Amino acid sequence: MSDQIALSRTGLTTEAVVEARQAHGWNELPKPPKTSPVLVLLRQFTGSLVLILIAAAGIALALGETVDAIAICLVVILNGILGFVQEWRAETALEALRSMLTPSALVLRDGKETVIPARELVPGDLVIVASGDTVPADIRLVSATELRLDESVVTGESVPVEKTAGDTSDGGALLMGTGVTSGRGEGLVTAIGRATKFGNIAELTGLVDQKRTHLQLQLARLARQLGIAALVIAAGIVGLGTAVGRPLFEMFMTGLSLAVAMVPEGLPAVVTITLALGASAMARKKALARRLQAVETLGSASVICTDKTGTLTENKMTATRIWTLGAEYDVTGTGYDPAGHIERAGRNVRAAEDPTLAALLETALTCTHARLRREGRDWVMIGAPTEGALVTLAYKGWAPPPAPDAVIAERPFSSERKRMSVVAPSANGHRLHMKGAPEAVLAAASEILTPDGPLPLTNALRNTVLEAHRSMAEQGLRVIALAARAAGADDLDERGLTYLGHVGLIDPPRPEVKHAIAEARRAGIRIIMITGDSPVTAAAIATRLGLGSPRCILGPEIDDMPDEALRTLLSEDVLFARTLPAHKMRIVAALQDLGLIVAMTGDGVNDAPALKRADIGVAMGIRGTDASKDAADLVLLDDNFATIVGAIAEGRRQFDNVRKFVRYLLSSNAGEVIAIAVNLVLGGPLIFLATQILWMNLVTDGVTAVALGLEKAEKEQMARPPRRRDEPILGRNGFLLILAFGTYTGAASLWIFYSLMPLGVDLARTAAFTAMVVFEKMSVFAFRSLTRPCSRIGWLSNPFLLLALAATLSLQLLATEWAPLQTLLRTVSLGAEQWGLIALLAMPLIVVPEAVKYLRSAVTPAPTS
Ligand code: ATP
Numbered sequence: 001m002s003d004q005i006a007l008s009r010t011g012l013t014t015e016a017v018v019e020a021r022q023a024h025g026w027n028e029l030p031k032p033p034k035t036s037p038v039l040v041l042l043r044q045f046t047g048s049l050v051l052i053l054i055a056a057a058g059i060a061l062a063l064g065e066t067v068d069a070i071a072i073c074l075v076v077i078l079n080g081i082l083g084f085v086q087e088w089r090a091e092t093a094l095e096a097l098r099s100m101l102t103p104s105a106l107v108l109r110d111g112k113e114t115v116i117p118a119r120e121l122v123p124g125d126l127v128i129v130a131s132g133d134t135v136p137a138d139i140r141l142v143s144a145t146e147l148r149l150d151e152s153v154v155t156g157e158s159v160p161v162e163k164t165a166g167d168t169s170d171g172g173a174l175l176m177g178t179g180v181t182s183g184r185g186e187g188l189v190t191a192i193g194r195a196t197k198f199g200n201i202a203e204l205t206g207l208v209d210q211k212r213t214h215l216q217l218q219l220a221r222l223a224r225q226l227g228i229a230a231l232v233i234a235a236g237i238v239g240l241g242t243a244v245g246r247p248l249f250e251m252f253m254t255g256l257s258l259a260v261a262m263v264p265e266g267l268p269a270v271v272t273i274t275l276a277l278g279a280s281a282m283a284r285k286k287a288l289a290r291r292l293q294a295v296e297t298l299g300s301a302s303v304i305c306t307d308k309t310g311t312l313t314e315n316k317m318t319a320t321r322i323w324t325l326g327a328e329y330d331v332t333g334t335g336y337d338p339a340g341h342i343e344r345a346g347r348n349v350r351a352a353e354d355p356t357l358a359a360l361l362e363t364a365l366t367c368t369h370a371r372l373r374r375e376g377r378d379w380v381m382i383g384a385p386t387e388g389a390l391v392t393l394a395y396k397g398w399a400p401p402p403a404p405d406a407v408i409a410e411r412p413f414s415s416e417r418k419r420m421s422v423v424a425p426s427a428n429g430h431r432l433h434m435k436g437a438p439e440a441v442l443a444a445a446s447e448i449l450t451p452d453g454p455l456p457l458t459n460a461l462r463n464t465v466l467e468a469h470r471s472m473a474e475q476g477l478r479v480i481a482l483a484a485r486a487a488g489a490d491d492l493d494e495r496g497l498t499y500l501g502h503v504g505l506i507d508p509p510r511p512e513v514k515h516a517i518a519e520a521r522r523a524g525i526r527i528i529m530i531t532g533d534s535p536v537t538a539a540a541i542a543t544r545l546g547l548g549s550p551r552c553i554l555g556p557e558i559d560d561m562p563d564e565a566l567r568t569l570l571s572e573d574v575l576f577a578r579t580l581p582a583h584k585m586r587i588v589a590a591l592q593d594l595g596l597i598v599a600m601t602g603d604g605v606n607d608a609p610a611l612k613r614a615d616i617g618v619a620m621g622i623r624g625t626d627a628s629k630d631a632a633d634l635v636l637l638d639d640n641f642a643t644i645v646g647a648i649a650e651g652r653r654q655f656d657n658v659r660k661f662v663r664y665l666l667s668s669n670a671g672e673v674i675a676i677a678v679n680l681v682l683g684g685p686l687i688f689l690a691t692q693i694l695w696m697n698l699v700t701d702g703v704t705a706v707a708l709g710l711e712k713a714e715k716e717q718m719a720r721p722p723r724r725r726d727e728p729i730l731g732r733n734g735f736l737l738i739l740a741f742g743t744y745t746g747a748a749s750l751w752i753f754y755s756l757m758p759l760g761v762d763l764a765r766t767a768a769f770t771a772m773v774v775f776e777k778m779s780v781f782a783f784r785s786l787t788r789p790c791s792r793i794g795w796l797s798n799p800f801l802l803l804a805l806a807a808t809l810s811l812q813l814l815a816t817e818w819a820p821l822q823t824l825l826r827t828v829s830l831g832a833e834q835w836g837l838i839a840l841l842a843m844p845l846i847v848v849p850e851a852v853k854y855l856r857s858a859v860t861p862a863p864t865s
Contacts (some may be wrong), residue, residue: 009186009405011108011126020122027121027137027192035095040087044080049263053694056256063249071691071824079698083269086706090276097283103626105136106382108186113371113382125189129174130369131182131414132605132625138196139174139187141165145410146183149174179627181605183412184369215275215296215658218729219267230262237680244683254676254686257693261672267665270702271658274709278654286637287647288621294633297616298599298651301525302722303591304644305584305600305614308531308541309478310385310623311641312513317389317505321477323468324356324501325461326451331396336372336381336388338395350398356451360500361399363482364390366406366424367433386480389505390435411492415532415604416580419444421494423487432487434494437534437578438469438502441481445499454498469502473536476544477504514546516642524721525648526596528574530584535577542575555579558586566590581606588614597725599644601636602628618644653713655723661705663734664783668701668776670742675749675772685761687753691825692769695815700773700808704780707804712797714785733786741782741845745775748841756834763834766816766827771838773812777805778842782849789853 012020045054053076060069103118108126118136121127127139135149141163148160160181164171174187176196191197234255241251275296279289289295309315322329322342329349333340341348342357351358370383370391381388406424413420419436434441447454448461455461472479483497517527527547531538535552543549550573558566558576567590576583581604588610591598600614603624608631611617619632620639629635636643672693679687688696730738753768780801781790796802815821816830830838 009108009126010111012122012124013110016124017109017122020124024123024192024195027119029193029196035091037084037088040091041080041084043087044083045076049260050076050079052256053260056253060249060253065249067824067826068253068691072694074824075691075694075698079702082699082702086273086702087269090273093276093280097279097288103134103136106130112373115382121189121192123189123192126186127189128184128186129180130184131180131412132603132627133180134626134630135174135176135178135180137176137189137193138191140190141167141172141174141185141187143187144183144185145412147180147185148182150179150181151175152178179605181627182414184410215655215729216271216292219271219662222729223263223267227259227263230259233262233677234259237677241680250686253690257688257690258673258676260697261669261676261693267662270661270665270705270709273706274654274658274661277710278650282647282650283637285646285650286621286640286643287650288635288637289633289647290629290635291633294616295651295654297597297725298634298648299653299655300597300723300725300727301599301616301648301651302596303526303528303598304520304641304648305528305530305587305591305598306641306644307601307603308529308533308538309507310603310620310639311601311636312529312541312545313507313509315385315507315623315639317385317478317507319389319393319503320506321472321504322357322360322393322501323472323504324360324450325448325455325464325499327354327356329357331393333392333396336379336392338372338379338392340396342393342397351394351400352398356449356501357397358399359449359484360482360503361394361397362402362426362431363433363435363484363500364503365394365399366402366431367420367422367435367482385507386478386505390480390503393503409490409492411494415606418532418578419494421492423489423492428486430487430489430491431484432491432493432497434483434497435480437532438465438479438481439578441483441497441502442466442499444494445483445497446495447498449498449500457499465499465502469534470536472502472504473534474540475504476506476537476540478507478533478537479504509541509545510640510642512640512642514544516645517546519718520645520648523648523652523718525645526573528570528576528587528591530576530579530587532579533577538575538577547575548573550575552577555583558583563590563593567594570594581610584610585613597722599634599648601641601644602632604628607631649713649718652717652723653711656714656717657709657711659729659734660711660783660785661708662729663738664708664780665701665705666730667738667741667779667783668745669697670738671745671749671775672696672772674742674746675753675768678746678750679753682750684754684757685765687750687765687768688772689765689769689826692765692827695825696769696773696776700811701776703804703808704777704801707798707800708780708783710798710800711784712793714788714793716787737786741779744845745772745779748775752834752837752841760828762826762828763830767830767834767838769825769827770812770816770830770834771841774809774838774842775845777808778845780805781846785853787853787857789850789857791850791854792857 053072057069057072104115105118105121106113106115106128121137129135142165144163144165147163149163150160163174166172237258238251238255242248275292278295279292282289306312318334319331327344330343331340349357351361368387368391370381370387372391373380402424407422409423411421419434419440421432421434423430423432434444442462442465445457448457469479479502481502482500484500485497520527529538529542535554539552553574553576555576555578570590584600584607588598588600597615599616599618600610601618602611603620605625605627608627611619611628611631616634617632618634618636619628621635621637622639634647675687749768749771752771753764756764756767784790785793815825816827
C-alpha cells in the first residue's frame, strides 16, 4: 500500500547544496589504501626461487666467490625491476577499471529531478530510490510505495524488510549500502560519507575482484609440478656430479641454475599481467570486467542469452500508432521531442476534440514516473523510455497535464506483474489508471471504451483487441495497453477497468547488432533472445536482426516443463518471450547441463541470481540496477549487445596469447635443460655457468613473453568454434612443438660449444650461451601463431615484440662485450665468425616454421574475415 505524504517537492536549491557541501564535504567513504609501489617492488623478491637465489648469493659470498655472489644479486635485481614495471602497469590498469563504475542517484533539486553522481549528495537532499538501486546515503523516508529493502549488508538478514514513511524508528530509515528489492521511495538525506551508519565503498564502486582465475590456477599447478621435477633432477645432478669428483660448490650452483631453467616461475605473473592488460583493453571497448576470471571465461563462451530491450534495440522509444475500438491513429515526430502530431485519417487531432483519445492520453500521462523537461532547445526525459514515450505522446495530443504530485496511491510495475496502477484525482473524482502488457491489462478489464461510451468486454471484443495487438506487434512494435476506472482515493483493486486502447512504440534495433550477431554465429556462438516482451514483437525483431525465425517459447510454458524437456528444447534454435526473471535461472542451468558456457545479460534486481549462476553474468552499465551490476562479471558500459561479442573476441585473443607465451617459455627452458643434461652425460666442462642460466631465464625471457602476450588478434580467431573450458594449455601439439624447438636449440648450442672448444672453453661457453639467447629470441616468431606464417600476420605488426627483441639482444651484446658484465657473467668477446655461426644456426628457427605454416595454409586456406 502507498503511504505517500503530501510534500512540496522542490528539493534543495543550488545555494543550499553549496552551503551543505562546505559543511559536510563529499558523500565519500575513505578509499581503501592504494597498493603502494614499494610493496609491489618488495613483492618481487618474495618468490621461493628468488629467496633461494638470495641464499645462494650468501653462500657464494661466504665461500669467497664474490663475483658469483654479485652476479646472482644483479640478476635478481634486474628480474625484480622488470617484474615490478610490468606488475605496476597491471596494477594501475586495474585501479583505473575500479573507478569506472561510479554510482549515481536520482535527486530533486531546484524543483527538478536530476541524476547526479552519488558523491555529490548532501544532507537535506531529496532522493528518489527505486527497485534495484543501492541506497546512496543514509535517508529518512518521506514517502514510500511498497518499498522493500535487502539490508543484509548491515544486518546479515537476507529477507527483505518493508519500509514505511512516517515510521520514526528503523522502519522509516534507509541505510547507505543497502539494496532496494522492490517499490519506490523518496526521502531526505540525513547523513553522507563517513557520517553514515554503514557504507561499503567496495560494494558501491564495483571493486574489481582479483581472485585467481582457472587459468592462473592451472598454470600455478604446472609451475609447481615442474618445480618438484626440477628439484629432484637438480638433486640427482648434484649427487652425480660430486660422486664423479666435481667440486661441490660448482655442482650446487649448476643444480640450482638447472632448477631455475626448468621452473617457469614467472608464468603465473605473466598470465596475471596479460589478463589485467586484457581487461583494460576490454574496458576501452566499453566492456568492464569485474573479475579477471571473466576475461578468460569469455574466450570460451558458447552461448549468449540476451534480453531485447536496450541490448539488441536502442531503448529509444517513440509511439507511432494508437489503437482504440472505433479509431486508429498515426503519430509523427521522433524521440522525446513533443513537436509531432497525432493524426486520424490524415488529420491532426487533439485530446480536447476526441474523448476516447483524451481518456487514453490522461492515463498515459498520469500512470508514469517519467518527466519531460526542456533544456535550451532540447527535451530531456528522466525515467524509463517506455514511459517517456507515452508522456511525449500525450504532449503531442495536447492532453492537459495532471497537477504535480497528483498520484496518491500506486501499485508499482514489476517484470512479474507486467503492469502498474495509480490512483489520482481527475475531473470527476478519483480514477485508477493502469498500463502494461496487453494481456496483463485485459485480464483486469471488464469494459472497453468506444466513441459511444463503454461496452462490456465480451469474448468477441477481447479477440478483437488481441488481434489488433497482434498486428501491431508483427511490425516489431512494443505494445502497451492502457485502462482506467473511477475509484476511491485509496482503491487500488485492479479489477473492473475500462480498456482504453493500446499504443505501439518503435524501438529500433541497434545498427551494429546485426553484424555482431553474424560474427558471433560465425564464431560458433549461439544466441538466445530472452525477453519480457510479447512473442510477436520478439519474433519480428529476431527476423530483422538476422536471428532467423527461431521457435518461440513463452515463459509460462517452461514453468511446468521437466528439466529434461527444457534441455531438449534448448538444443534447437529458440527464443523466449513473456519471461519472468526466474525463468532465466532455469534456462542458464539447463544450458550449463548441456555443457555450454553461458553468457547471460540482465538489468533488473531479480536478474541477479541468474547473472551469478551464469558463467559470465553481463549487466548493463547505463540502465542496469546496482544489484545486477554487483552480481555481474562483466558490465557493458554502453548496454550494447555488440560489445559482448567484442569482449568475447578479446577473451579469445587473451587465451590464444597466454597459450603462445606458455609454449614459448617452456620451449626456451626445454632447450637449456636438454643442453645442460646432455652435456653432463657427455662429461665435458659446464656448457652454461649458473649466472648465465639465471641471466637467460630471469632477464631476457620474461620480457619477450610479455610482449608475446600483447600479440594482436588472429584473423581467424572468430571463425572457429569456442574452445572447451578444460582444453589444456599445452595439448599434444604444444608438447611436440616444445620438444622440437628444445631439441634443436639444445643440440645446436651443444654443437657450437664443442666445435669451438679448441679455441678455449671461455669462448666456446660464451658462444653457446649467446647462441641459446639468440635462438630463444628467434623462435618467438614461430610462436606468434600456430597456423599463420609471419608473412601473413605482418613481421612488424607487434611493435612490443620487436622492442623486446631489440632490448634483449642489445643486453646480450653488452653481456659479451662490456667489461663489467664480462666479469660478472664470465664471458669473453665474440668475433664476427662466431656471430656468423650463431646467426646461421638461428636461421632454421625462423625459416622452417615459416615454410611449414606457409605450405599448410596454402593447402587449407585460412578463413578470412
Ligand atoms: P526485455 O526483457 O527484453 O528487456 P522488456 O522490457 O519488454 O524486455 P520487462 O521489463 O519484463 O521486459 O517488461 C515486460 C512487459 O511489461 C513489457 O513488454 C511491457 O508490455 C510491459 N512494461 C514495460 N515497462 C512498463 C512500465 N513502465 N509500465 C507498465 N508496463 C510496462
